[in-house]
Amino acid sequence: AQSVAQPEDQVNVAEGNPLTVKCTYSVSGNPYLFWYVQYPNRGLQFLLKYITGDNLVKGSYGFEAEFNKSQTSFHLKKPSALVSDSALYFCAVETTDSWGKLQFGSGTQVVVTP
Amino acid sequence: GAVVSQHPSRVICKSGTSVKIECRSLDFQATTMFWYRQFPKKSLMLMATSNEGSKATYEQGVEKDKFLINHASLTLSTLTVTSAHPEDSSFYICSARSPVTGPEQYFGPGTRLTVT
Numbered sequence: 001a002q003s004v005a006q007p008e009d010q011v012n013v014a015e016g017n018p019l020t021v022k023c024t025y026s027v028s029g030n031p032y033l034f035w036y037v038q039y040p041n042r043g044l045q046f047l048l049k050y051i052t053g054d055n056l057v058k059g060s061y062g063f064e065a066e067f068n069k070s071q072t073s074f075h076l077k078k079p080s081a082l083v084s085d086s087a088l089y090f091c092a093v094e095t096t097d098s099w100g101k102l103q104f105g106s107g108t109q110v111v112v113t114p
Numbered sequence: 115g116a117v118v119s120q121h122p123s124r125v126i127c128k129s130g131t132s133v134k135i136e137c138r139s140l141d142f143q144a145t146t147m148f149w150y151r152q153f154p155k156k157s158l159m160l161m162a163t164s165n166e167g168s169k170a171t172y173e174q175g176v177e178k179d180k181f182l183i184n185h186a187s188l189t190l191s192t193l194t195v196t197s198a199h200p201e202d203s204s205f206y207i208c209s210a211r212s213p214v215t216g217p218e219q220y221f222g223p224g225t226r227l228t229v230t
Contacts, residue, residue, distance in 0.1 A: 032217050043120070043207050043221035044158075051217065090157065094217065100146055102219060104157045 002027040004093050006105035019081040021108045023074045023091030032094040033074040037087045081112045120222035135193045135225045137208030143188035144210030152205045198229040
């Protein structure tokens with residue numbers, strides 16, 4: 001069975017400071033990993049993905065994430081947070097054993113203060 | 115590119131009636147569409163997966179006779195909540211993907227269903 005954990009319900013950061021949102025996973029096959037962002041009363045927007053290759057992936061809006069196989073982590077990062085980055089962030093995993101089915105983490109609310 | 119729309123964005127219906135929600139991929143052909151349910155401040159729960167021209171595959175615990183899914187074309191999937199009850203009130207989100215767009219799913223803006 002696959003699972004995704006986002007250990008922090010909320011992350012608070014001042015504008016201009018680095019932002020990190022943590023994600024760890026447990027899968028039985030090779031993982032595809034994704035980050036999505038959700039603004040209030042909206043659907044999810046795709047930020048980035050890791051399929052294979054370079055462990056550091058870059059995505060939309062200046063976000064990046066690092067795949068760490070030994071630690072089974074896929075933390076989302078942004079060097080300098082903006083107030084507009086305040087939203088709900090979801091990590092998700094898919095494996096070749098369960099094609100197409102995304103398992104989502106519980107979500108992390110990011111609050112960026114001016 | 116890869117835009118998914120949902121209609122309606124909000125719907126209020128009376129208990130016992132049925133409601134249909136449409137999900138459309140606007141600029142790509144979606145071979146697979148997914149329906150999720152999201153409770154307040156909670157993660158998304160996959161309800162069912164539908165492939166164009168095939169019957170939907172429902173997740174465990176999801177009543178297929180209550181949540182009817184039709185994927186009649188490569189750009190349209192519908193979710194019909196039959197005989198709605200207040201406990202069906204939720205935020206329903208669809209997503210779509212295709213081999214052309216890649217493994218990531220593209221999500222619609224969601225539909226807020228309130229059953230009174």
